[in-house]
Amino acid sequence: MSDSETIEIPILRQLVLSGARPLVAVVLALLAGAGLIWFRGANPITAYVALLQGAIGSVAGLTNTGVRATPLLIGGLGVAVAFKAGLFNVGTEGHMYVGGAAAAVVGLVPLPVPSWLHVLLALVAGSAAGALWGGLPAYLRAYRNVNEFVTTVMLNEVALLLVSYLVHYTALAAPGATFPMSPPLLASARLPILVKGTSLHAGIILGLILAAVVHFLLQYTAFGFRTRLVGGNPEAARYAGVDTAKQIIVVFLISSALGGVAGACEVMGLKLRLYNLFVSGVGYEAIAVALVANSNPLGVVLSSFFFGALKAGANRMQIVSGCEASLATVIQALAVMFTIAIGIGERLSLSRRKGSKEPQKHGAPV
Secondary structure, three states, X not given: OOHHHHHHHHHHHHHHHHHHHHHHHHHHHHHHHHHHHHHOXXXXXXXXXXXXXXXXXXXXXXXXXXXXXXXXXXXXXXHHHHHHOOOOOOOHHHHHHHHHHHHHHHHOOOOOOOHHHHHHHHHHHHHHHHHHHHHHHHHHHHHHOOOHHHHHHHHHHHHHHHHHHHHHHOOOOOOOOOOOEOOOOOHHHOOOEOOOOXXXXXXXXXXXXXXXXXXXXXXXOHHHHHHHHHHXXXXXXXXXXXXXXXXXXXXXXXXXXXXXHHHHHHHHHHHOOOEOOOOOOHHXXXXXXXXXXXXXXHHHHHHHHHHHHHHHHHHHHHHHHOOOOOHHHHHHHHHHHHHHHHHXXXXXXXXXXXXXXXXXXXXXXX
């Protein structure tokens, strides 16, 4: 075997392993979930068949899967963009809250414009609010080297309380409502329903378009190259002339804006009002979606639908097999854990291979 072959084969194997990481993690999570179902005293095959029927076995199941996948898809794209730049933005929950609130404000104002423009303005307001909310953590990370994990987690709570205040004590509070919420959005500001009689709205189409745009942006543009360079090696990026602080801020704003769009779509397409606690953990699930997808925008599409299918089919699985619906959340967590574990294993394997070649490279005896 030639020297070139000894170099190329490990690299090829590494690429294959990295590409298969999400699929392997999902398979392992399902196998581990089957073990839990069996330990619970139920038949794993029966449980998974029921889950599949509940998720994609009917029009209602398919549309429910799509509805549940939509905020995970758009929010997951925002997280994936940040991950590519080495930023651990966990503020999607807060971005969704403020994005939904901004979209609701625009959606409650009767504007003398066509419906498509009213919808567009509400979406723009949601994305702008999300980006604005991410501006402070972006600045602190770029110019003060403050950990973005801490600042975004703290701002999530502030955003939750802000929306709670809006629907309790301001003009956004619906008079006489038994639950804290706003009046219903005007019909002109609602996202179109794709399947009559269901809740599947046009947000899913917007999410797929955004996935294609983000994939192109990260893979085929100078911006994407700079983002990957900053995420892979900030020192090398600075040496190459990249303004890392500016790149961090731009990436953070894009990531936050996508979170705002996710919240706007929830309000404009599904809730049709601004509710207190309307996000309730979906922003954190979007982080899991991005992790399982290995920060690949196209992988985010698949992982968001996987998570959406688990959530949509969980109730039927519980009815048929007797397993708690919360098992779907356990499988999601297992998929994330296996993804991280496989990634660590790949890095350790690559490090060992590099270390084994190091003595030969310097001419030391083997």
